Amino acid sequence: MLWEIDIQPRESEPNLLAQRVITEATELGIQENLTVDATRGYLIQGELTPEEIQLITETLLYDSVVETVQVGKPNEDHLLKSPSGNESQLVYVLAKPGVMDPVAQSTHEAIARHSISVDEVRTLRKYWFEGIDQATIEKIAQKILANDAIEQVYYGSLPFQQLDLGKDYQFEKLTVSLSGLSDEALMEMSLKQQLYLQLAEMQTIQKKFDELGRDPTDIELETIAQTWSEHCSHKTLAGRIHYQDEKGERQFENMLKETIFAATQQIRKAKGEKDWCVSVFEDNAGIVRFDEENDVVFKVETHNHPSAIEPYGGANTGLGGVIRDPLGTGLGAKPVCNTDVFCFADPSTAADSLPTGVLHPKRVLQGVVAGVRDYGNRMGIPTVNGAVYFDKRFLGNPLVYCGNVGIIPRDKTKKKVHPGDLIVAIGGKTGRDGIHGATFSSAELTEESETISGGAVQIGNAITEKMVLDVLLQARDQNLYNAVTDCGAGGFSSAVGEMGEKLGAEVWLDKVPLKYEGLNYTEIWISEAQERMVLSVSEEQWSKLKDLCSSENVDATVIGKFVDTGKLTLNYEDKLVGELEMSFLHDGRPPVIRDAVYQPAEIKPWSLPQTSHVEYSTILKALLSSLNIASKEWIIRQYDHEVQGGSVIKPLVGVVDDGPSDAAVVRPRLDSRKGLVISCGMNPNYGDYDPFDMAASAIDEAIRNNVAVGGDPEKIAILDNFCWGNTEKPETLGTLVRAALACQQMAIAFQTPFISGKDSLNNEFRYKKEDGTDETIAIPSTLLISAMGQVEDVADCVTMDLKAPGNFIYQVGLTKEEMGGSHFNQLFNLDAGQVPQVDPSLAKRTFMMLHRAIKAGSVASCHDLSEGGLAVALAEMAFAGGLGVRAFLAQCPHAISTPEEETQLSGENDKYNDQGYDGEGLPAIANREDAACLLMFSESNSRFLCEVPPDQTEAFEKQMEEVPHALIGEVVDHGMLEIVGLPHLYSALPEDHWEEPMSPVLIRTPLEELKAAWQKPLKFN
Amino acid sequence: MAQPRVLILRAPGSNCDQETAFAFEKAGGAATVWHINRLLESPQSLDDFQILCVPGGFSYGDDIAAGKIFADQFQLRLKDALFKFRSQQKLILGVCNGFQVLLKAGLFQDAQDSTPPDTTLTWNENGLYEDRWVHLRVDPGPSVWLQGLERLELPIAHAEGKFVAKEPSAIHRLFSRSQAVLRYTSPHKIQTGKLKSDPEVQALNEGNLDFPFTPLPYPSNPNGSQGDIAGLCDPSGTVLGLMPHPERYIDFTHHPRWTRMPNHRKGEGLKIFHNGVEAFH
Structure with missing residues (x-):
């Protein structure tokens, strides 16, 4: 028997479900002033008496203080009628069968505790629309109410009498005939069965089975496809590449190994005794030394393709997945904080301009944020650092990077699988969710992806993962297992395959606990159902582990055994369904050989745009309102950034807690003063100019942000995450190699090791335009650099908000003519100018000196100069501190050439304090019409603003003497940002804009105006 | 007496x-963390403890x-x-979350009162989870936990923290009964010394205030709680539930503006744990 229980807020309470629909329908331009009512509810199936349903409803399901309830059988009149009683049309939304429904699961278990047995529970939402036509309702259903990939919509009434519980599975062993297939047929199979293997790979498999004299079974073919997928094997970047650029040709046998890994090896060797790396590019996350007892681990992953199709689920499981990386590193690290970085198209994109199959970017943004929020917050891991970038090329293919930092005792960083160990799966049960996730993530997205790969989309259940975390760390400390890894892309296939790589494994697929009946053995093997870990457990450890897990209601099941056979043997109910040599699986893949070509883009000379003769204050406000720069407070506040009690520097700082912090600081051990500093750097705009400079800038920015709050530049470890387009195109791969070469050079120059990384390729979206032609949008090449620094005593940290009137403001570092890729350029639609470059030796020296000054207590506040340049950074420091600023461009250290002498001053020049001045004491660059603009808006790297109290200026200047720096202004209490320009430019300005003696005031704007411009764009309801 | 067991x-x-265990330890208690299953196996083992805490x-x-x-587990078992x-x-x-649990389990009511609670904690007015510091x-009142405190600054981090009563009379x-021991206030009221001379409180003391009075605007009252209520005690003062996280x-580095403070204050939340532990000395 099926019962329906509908729950609605009482009249005095807001109906949040209905409100969301009204807001979104207006924002998407579908319908204004909708009249809609909404309830949430439960479907409960089982032999229940009306009294039992009543009891469950009243004691468990609804809260009489704020809610009203309706109970009945589905489609009974009183359940169909709108709560308002008005004429209306009803829409139901339910999760599709098999999609994770955490609330239903918890409710099922909670009812069982009342000694009432039910067969199945599902949740539903109902919406009643008044006064609009069916077509509009369907549009609203499709765009707002439900996502086809995971949810089912019903109009008018529910078309079923009972819930589908899955059907029994009849075992049938399937083989796939490859022998004699033509190349075309092989490729067709690769695509059709979602293997996404290349021809050479299909041919290798064909040949292998010809040698064996048999056809592969379906599970064997799938196992190979998962293991050889780009997602799992990184065959492109770790493959052979023939690279050609303006300097010549180069042949890589393993591109990653010869660039990024090589840099780390070189740094470790140079550090010798002082090497603080523990494990790099080996385990699920990189590990470095933290203190006498503990190491720390860090990993960042992407979950782009699932997030494009189902933003909530994609981001949700993206974070859930990356949390399992530290958990599966060594013998398991305790997660201590999360990071997240997103790339979207403009959320105000017109809804009717979207290609078919593309979700609206605002919906993507909101879904992604909610997905990360719900997983991170529930896991009790603070989300402390991140960034959001916008570019229209992220439209069909948003990027979602999630990271996790963990702490691990030093004696738990190694694992070893022993022959005879049991293969134990713990955590979530296995369902059909996420099948083909690994291969799908390695394919290009198309407008049909949603239909083809719907199965690859999942919803997470954070509480299941939290339960796994709770028992795993206890089991680790009690030595109840020998090795652990996470079940991620590729499911058991990858996890068991990797753990047993050197040994061999035998798996009993029928033992795997299932969410519902009906899965075949291959589905069980490759399902990417979330929240599962795989352990290697000796017979003696097993009984204790089993007891520990059951004491906290965590499923733990023996699903096989690691055996010293060198083979992967797959059984279902004692029948052999697959047998592969580990060596073929892991080393049998034919090398991918790719061409990569890089042709430097021509640098167009930059000149002041005519349209820029608007007031500088208007330009500054427009920059503050540009999406990359604008406040992300709406997102940040939805994340718990303080759970675990180690928060030191929060993502929002300042006198009213709303300024943009450069980095986050947490204490992973509450009984210690030592902190971790988490920051990131990314500049997708720069890649269009030169991917080398983009990568170098991202590294500089990540370190810069870290140092700005107090991170020790000698103790920073970094991660790379490459998100690129289709690297089968030599030009696309060329840009990637060029970025990797920059990573290698910069890491060595900064002595900052890469400890882990990941790539996501094929980030392109293909669709048919209205005229029927194919169109492909490739994302801008996007390299995220994440940095994990350390600080000995967190009390030494500083924030970016101005502290006190009367303090002085210094610019550290040189401003150069580097407008390429700047936000100023974007504002005026310019594509000219040199993109910011990095002078690594000067940058390194700057970071070291500044760190010394911060540690000595000479710096009251510090902010890095990045997006938007000097003017934006000054504005942010001012409104975060609630204090005004008067700054003088004539004082800014720079390397801008003058018309008279075209020579650029080098970074090695030691006359930094007065460089660039002519004999009269006036800056020579004042002769340039564009000088003020360059000084205010150029985005040159390795620069900071520091606020220094008067009694510290002497000490500060001494500490900074080896790097360019100058006193450029002061903190005042008049509540305005004032920027005084160069003496040459006053002629165009009215008289009252002149500052003594003869310099024009370019900007004099109240802080409230600046702050409002900065806060408005991304403040959603 | 020895360290009280928490x-x-x-x-x-x-x-x-x-971190809650750490706070109790720092305040001088001996804290133990148990999974609920362990207590369900032997509810009588509660006798071994002086303080029970349901964490966030x-x-x-x-x-x-x-x-x-x-x-529901509390009520059932x-x-x-x-x-x-x-x-x-x-x-x-x-x-x-511990406050939500205690309130929904009826622990702010008298033991003999078996009616369902007539107040609850529900969705924030804006429908969003939010992390922010509040005044x-x-x-x-009778609360053992809050003796000696007049004001506090603490962070909230919740989606369902709006305190709502079925009827104003609640x-x-x-x-x-002096159970509304913690209320959201504004920095302005604190700066201007209005805490003591708050007209609302006067009206309350004189029994002249109509309920529910208008809550403070967002973000001073971050979730729309009626009566600006952020925390409650039971009539005896032994039970305290609060949405903010002490x-x-x-x-001192927990405070969002510690880098603006010349003298590093002690963490104000610690006082609550001290009060709890001190009650057994």
Whole structure:
């Protein structure tokens, strides 16, 4: 028997479900002033008496203080009628069968505790629309109410009498005939069965089975496809590449190994005794030394393709997945904080301009944020650092990077699988969710992806993962297992395959606990159902582990055994369904050989745009309102950034807690003063100019942000995450190699090791335009650099908000003519100018000196100069501190050439304090019409603003003497940002804009105006 | 007396247990963290403890409603043990999710009162989870936990923290019994010294205030709670439930503006844990 229980807020309470629909329908331009009512509810199936349903409803399901309830059988009149009683049309939304429904699961278990047995529970939402036509309702259903990939919509009434519980599975062993297939047929199979293997790979498999004299079974073919997928094997970047650029040709046998890994090896060797790396590019996350007892681990992953199709689920499981990386590193690290970085198209994109199959970017943004929020917050891991970038090329293919930092005792960083160990799966049960996730993530997205790969989309259940975390760390400390890894892309296939790589494994697929009946053995093997870990457990450890897990209601099941056979043997109910040599699986893949070509883009000379003769204050406000720069407070506040009690520097700082912090600081051990500093750097705009400079800038920015709050530049470890387009195109791969070469050079120059990384390729979206032609949008090449620094005593940290009137403001570092890729350029639609470059030796020296000054207590506040340049950074420091600023461009250290002498001053020049001045004491660059603009808006790297109290200026200047720096202004209490320009430019300005003696005031704007411009764009309801 | 023993009771999804235990330890208690299954096996083992704390988090995912399933476990299986514990003048603290659990389990009512609670904690007015620091005025009343405190600054981090009563009379009752011990206030009221001379409080004391009075605007009152209520005590003063997290302000570097403060203050939240522990000295 099926019962329906509908729950609605009482009249005095807001109906949040209905409100969301009204807001979104207006924002998407579908319908204004909708009249809609909404309830949430439960479907409960089982032999229940009306009294039992009543009891469950009243004691468990609804809260009489704020809610009203309706109970009945589905489609009974009183359940169909709108709560308002008005004429209306009803829409139901339910999760599709098999999609994770955490609330239903918890409710099922909670009812069982009342000694009432039910067969199945599902949740539903109902919406009643008044006064609009069916077509509009369907549009609203499709765009707002439900996502086809995971949810089912019903109009008018529910078309079923009972819930589908899955059907029994009849075992049938399937083989796939490859022998004699033509190349075309092989490729067709690769695509059709979602293997996404290349021809050479299909041919290798064909040949292998010809040698064996048999056809592969379906599970064997799938196992190979998962293991050889780009997602799992990184065959492109770790493959052979023939690279050609303006300097010549180069042949890589393993591109990653010869660039990024090589840099780390070189740094470790140079550090010798002082090497603080523990494990790099080996385990699920990189590990470095933290203190006498503990190491720390860090990993960042992407979950782009699932997030494009189902933003909530994609981001949700993206974070859930990356949390399992530290958990599966060594013998398991305790997660201590999360990071997240997103790339979207403009959320105000017109809804009717979207290609078919593309979700609206605002919906993507909101879904992604909610997905990360719900997983991170529930896991009790603070989300402390991140960034959001916008570019229209992220439209069909948003990027979602999630990271996790963990702490691990030093004696738990190694694992070893022993022959005879049991293969134990713990955590979530296995369902059909996420099948083909690994291969799908390695394919290009198309407008049909949603239909083809719907199965690859999942919803997470954070509480299941939290339960796994709770028992795993206890089991680790009690030595109840020998090795652990996470079940991620590729499911058991990858996890068991990797753990047993050197040994061999035998798996009993029928033992795997299932969410519902009906899965075949291959589905069980490759399902990417979330929240599962795989352990290697000796017979003696097993009984204790089993007891520990059951004491906290965590499923733990023996699903096989690691055996010293060198083979992967797959059984279902004692029948052999697959047998592969580990060596073929892991080393049998034919090398991918790719061409990569890089042709430097021509640098167009930059000149002041005519349209820029608007007031500088208007330009500054427009920059503050540009999406990359604008406040992300709406997102940040939805994340718990303080759970675990180690928060030191929060993502929002300042006198009213709303300024943009450069980095986050947490204490992973509450009984210690030592902190971790988490920051990131990314500049997708720069890649269009030169991917080398983009990568170098991202590294500089990540370190810069870290140092700005107090991170020790000698103790920073970094991660790379490459998100690129289709690297089968030599030009696309060329840009990637060029970025990797920059990573290698910069890491060595900064002595900052890469400890882990990941790539996501094929980030392109293909669709048919209205005229029927194919169109492909490739994302801008996007390299995220994440940095994990350390600080000995967190009390030494500083924030970016101005502290006190009367303090002085210094610019550290040189401003150069580097407008390429700047936000100023974007504002005026310019594509000219040199993109910011990095002078690594000067940058390194700057970071070291500044760190010394911060540690000595000479710096009251510090902010890095990045997006938007000097003017934006000054504005942010001012409104975060609630204090005004008067700054003088004539004082800014720079390397801008003058018309008279075209020579650029080098970074090695030691006359930094007065460089660039002519004999009269006036800056020579004042002769340039564009000088003020360059000084205010150029985005040159390795620069900071520091606020220094008067009694510290002497000490500060001494500490900074080896790097360019100058006193450029002061903190005042008049509540305005004032920027005084160069003496040459006053002629165009009215008289009252002149500052003594003869310099024009370019900007004099109240802080409230600046702050409002900065806060408005991304403040959603 | 020896160190009082503190039981931090966690359920699947509780996630502030470690730092809450740390705060009790720092305040001089001896804290132990147990999974609820362990207490369900032997409810009488509560006798071994002087303080029970339900920490923050998302017990059972906050599925159905925040704290509801954990509270249901209390009512089904632990009710007698808990009311016995309370009647022995032992102390109970619920933070955030813990407050939601205690309220929904009826622990702010008299033992003999078996009606469903007439107040609840529900969705924030804006429907969003939010992490932010708030200013609180403290009217300790009978609360053992809050003695000596007048004001506090602490962070909230919740989606369902709006305190709502079924009828205005319920709020009135809480005020008249001095149970509304923690209320959101504005920095302005603190700066201008209006905490003591607050007209609302005067009206309350004189019994002249109509309920529900208009809550302070967002973000001073971050979730729209009626009566600006952020925390409650039971009539005896031994049970305290609060939405803000005192365990997140036990070190000076926890404060969001510590880099603006010339003298590093002690974490204000620690006082609550001290009060709890001191009660047994």
